[in-house]
Amino acid sequence: MLTLERIETSGPAFRADPITQDEGAAMFRAAFNLFGKWDVTDEQAAVLLDMPVRTYRRWKAEGPGRLSRDGRARLSNLLGIHKALRIIFTEAARGYAWIKAANSAFGGASALDIMLGGELTDLMRVRRYLDAERAGW
Template identity: 75%
Template sequence: MLALQPVDTVAPAFRPEPVTQEEAAAMFRAALGLFGKWELTDDQAATLLDMPVRTYRRWKAEGPGRISRDGCARLSNLMGIHKALRIIFAEARRGYGWIKAGNDAFAGSSALDVMLGGELTDLMRVRRYLDATRGGW
């Protein structure tokens, strides 16, 4: 005779898997392309990634070294910003140009100006704005 077995009906708590170094390196390569589309200087790109310009240039030429948790968060937010812009703007060039255009949501500053504040929260602020604009919130 078969015995009844208890079934666990409680979902386990969500625990996001950490980003692997391979995934982080892929995001870094994608960010390089994005920075080119946004026409950023190396100084600006390094600020967004919170690293010395010299390190940024070395990573750009040779590939990234170990990417920190903060670096992964920055790259993730940049990818989210890019995704939101591609959803909002049917024409990619308009989305790339939006980054440098003044915006009432940022008191007349551009999204790039906000992000160049250098803090992770500055990137998050732009991403949250775009996600809310596209209806992703």
């Protein structure tokens, strides 16, 4: 007969250290370069980062301002997507092109189309898909 063992759950849950503002600024610069590789417009980048286009353009020219927790989470997911694509595709250009290619997993929409839904969960959906695809690696 199988018996269940009690697992202690009263201790503190694991929680990663929050992303600092300096780390967020570095992530913004990396994402800005990535948007160029993905051929993303300023308007699209602003949607991905959930900020006004005017703010995105100012940050692009002058460097990022203070990033919200949501903004840092968005940047983390965008860079996670990039990392997964670099693992899946040995040729970087194929990974960059994949972002705009129609994908049956997304009902014929591209990953960029999904991400342009504007919600953090849209970015997470693409990241989870890619993480699942590379799980066998």
